Amino acid sequence: MSATDPAKAAPSLDGILETALYVDDLDIAKTFYADVIGFAEIFSDIRMASFSVGDDRVLLLFKRGASAQAVEAPGGGMIPPHDGSGPIHIAFAIADRDFPAWETYFDRHGIEIEGRTDWPHGGHSVYFRDPDGHLLEFASRRLWSKK
Amino acid sequence: MSATDPAKAAPSLDGILETALYVDDLDIAKTFYADVIGFAEIFSDIRMASFSVGDDRVLLLFKRGASAQAVEAPGGGMIPPHDGSGPIHIAFAIADRDFPAWETYFDRHGIEIEGRTDWPHGGHSVYFRDPDGHLLEFASRRLWSKK
Numbered sequence: 001m002s003a004t005d006p007a008k009a010a011p012s013l014d015g016i017l018e019t020a021l022y023v024d025d026l027d028i029a030k031t032f033y034a035d036v037i038g039f040a041e042i043f044s045d046i047r048m049a050s051f052s053v054g055d056d057r058v059l060l061l062f063k064r065g066a067s068a069q070a071v072e073a074p075g076g077g078m079i080p081p082h083d084g085s086g087p088i089h090i091a092f093a094i095a096d097r098d099f100p101a102w103e104t105y106f107d108r109h110g111i112e113i114e115g116r117t118d119w120p121h122g123g124h125s126v127y128f129r130d131p132d133g134h135l136l137e138f139a140s141r142r143l144w145s146k147k
Numbered sequence: 148m149s150a151t152d153p154a155k156a157a158p159s160l161d162g163i164l165e166t167a168l169y170v171d172d173l174d175i176a177k178t179f180y181a182d183v184i185g186f187a188e189i190f191s192d193i194r195m196a197s198f199s200v201g202d203d204r205v206l207l208l209f210k211r212g213a214s215a216q217a218v219e220a221p222g223g224g225m226i227p228p229h230d231g232s233g234p235i236h237i238a239f240a241i242a243d244r245d246f247p248a249w250e251t252y253f254d255r256h257g258i259e260i261e262g263r264t265d266w267p268h269g270g271h272s273v274y275f276r277d278p279d280g281h282l283l284e285f286a287s288r289r290l291w292s293k294k
Contacts, residue, residue, distance in 0.1 A: 010185030011241070011248035015201040017286050018238035019166040038157030042291055050291060054162040058291050060236070067236075070262070073272075077264035080274045082282040084235035087228070089207070089214075091165035094158070101158035115217070117224035125220075127227045135229035139164050144189055144197060144205050 018050075020060040022084040023132045029061045032131050036109050037092075047071065053092075087129075091137035096123065102138055119143050165197075167207040169231040170279045176208045179278050183256050184239075194218065200239075234276075238284035243270065249285055266290050 023029035030049050033039050039051035039059060047066040051059045068083040094102060106113065106128065114135075115127040123140025130136055170176035177196050180186050186198035186206060194213040198206045215230040241249060253260065253275065261282075262274040270287025277283055 010183070011245045011252055013185065013201075013245075013285075014240040014242065014288055015204050016163065016166050016206065016237060017240035017288060017290065018236070018284070019163050020236045022233070022235065036157070038160065052291070054160075056240070056288055056292065057162050058238075059163065062236075073264035073266070075265035075267045075271075077271075078262050079264055080262040080282055082234050082236040084231055084233040086169070086231035086233075088169065088231035088235070089165070089167045089209075089229040090163060091205075093161040093164035093203070095161065098158045098160075105158055115225050115227040117220035117226055118222035119220070120222045124222075124224075135227055137165070138160075141161055141164060141203055143164065144199070145203065 016057065018058045018060050019053075019090055020062055020082075020084070021088065021090070021130070021132070021134055022062050022064045023130075024064055025131070026061060026063045028131045033059065033061065036111070087133040087135055089135040089137065091125070091139045093141035094138050096140050099124070099126070099138070102126070121145060163204065165205045165207050166200075166237055167209055167229075167231070168235065168237070168277070168279070168281055169209050169211045170277075171211055172278070173208060173210045175278045180206065180208065183258070206237075234280040234282055236282045236284065238272070238286045240288035241285045243287050246271070246273070246285070249273070268292060 033051055034041055042050040042052055049061045053059050068081050070078045070081055073079050111128050113126050113128055117125045123143045125137050125139040127137050180198055181188055189197040189199055196208045200206050215228050217225045217228050220226050258275050260273050260275055264272045270290045272284050272286040274284050
């Protein structure tokens with residue numbers, strides 16, 4: 001299973017398509033991600049909502065408990081069960097030049113900055129909470145780069 | 148807060164930078180994501196690990212409970228607390244032509260396919276579990292596209 005053995009290397013993969021958060025009230029969470037964060041809604045029903053976050057990538061919001069049993073997929077087949085609790089973490093990439101505009105914008109929307117960090121390779125982050133207490137981070141895209 | 152009011156529109160944002168999973172045993176999870184899925188490790192310590200998933204995007208693995216208190220960031224500042232439980236869901240994008248190679252690869256690694264779905268706009272998905280029971284999906288990238 002060594003990644004150095006080309007005969008056993010994994011086929012190719014194109015990154016993370018969907019990132020999921022589990023929420024208590026879908027309407028409240030949808031309003032936050034659409035109207036405050038500014039994501040475009042793709043789809044929603046009583047179980048979930050999906051938002052475009054750019055470049056074909058998608059943020060999923062699931063009502064807690066509503067996917068804890070297998071669910072029939074709209075095109076056929078079954079989606080196996082999943083669910084989550086606790087305040088999890090996701091980070092969004094922003095350009096360094098956009099931090100001041102976001103901080104002004106957060107202030108106008110009554111969003112409190114809970115923490116700020118700087119990073120060894122450059123870049124920085126600000127942290128805040130969504131309506132379910134999930135820890136959101138706005139971070140310099142180059143945060144993890146060693147270039 | 149209407150997205151249609153340009154004076155109040157959100158500043159720009161460049162998608163999801165970090166997606167996080169919470170795991171019971173970091174070493175077991177790291178082995179799975181590095182050796183089976185094939186992600187390159189960027190960083191790891193006793194609290195967490197990070198993997199490059201392409202295009203500057205990062206998968207974070209956190210040992211459950213280890214980030215439930217604020218943590219000092221290596222470049223300065225504090226990362227606020229977060230933690231999660233339950234089998235959450237994330238999806239990875241793969242090209243349609245790579246599904247057969249992945250299924251062969253999964254079979255060789257003893258990974259069981261738990262479900263399969265087809266989607267109204269085309270594309271399909273296969274579902275399987277990571278060592279912590281998180282529901283992973285390999286999906287056609289065009290899954291959410293209405294084009």
